[in-house]
Amino acid sequence: MQEFLIHPEFTLTLIWKNNLIEKTLLQPADSGTTSCMKTSPRPSRALGNLYRHYLNREPLHPEIPLAWKNMPPFRARVLRTLFWLVPWGRIMTYSGLAAMAGNPGAARAVGTAMACNPWPVIIPCHRVIRADRGLGGFSCGTELKKKLLALEDIIL
DNA sequence: TCAGTGACTATAG
């Protein structure tokens, strides 16, 4: 089952399987979209939560049902750490996140973990930047990363 | 087991 969050800057698709969010798909808004947000009909609790996250910065609920099965251990630790430690409007470096996840030297592996993040936006990998304040990479395009950060009043 | 890979980083020109 799929459902959508339509935002002026992006569309987020939640892909559900066995009552768990298997992954999210993120794509930049195509030109000429609406100026307000909307969701697909009968949104799940998680989607409602995401809607209000972008509407009025409501924190994401810690129990969003994500399908963690088969995630390699370090990547899971990194993603969980990111979810818990970096809320709306905050940023973290790859190396900082590596340290918080318990392995200070693993900045590069954190980058790989971000690249493999199955749940962009829910797990806020757009809030992870380089130690030199550079933007770093983004699977869905660095332009979108910049816009997501701008929504949170973060300018690099 | 091991070589290859990459959303990194510190350092040197």
Place this chain on the structure above:
DNA sequence: ACTATAGCCACTG
């Protein structure tokens, strides 16, 4: 500020 480079680590085939 930019480029090159060597070191770094978890994960993969």
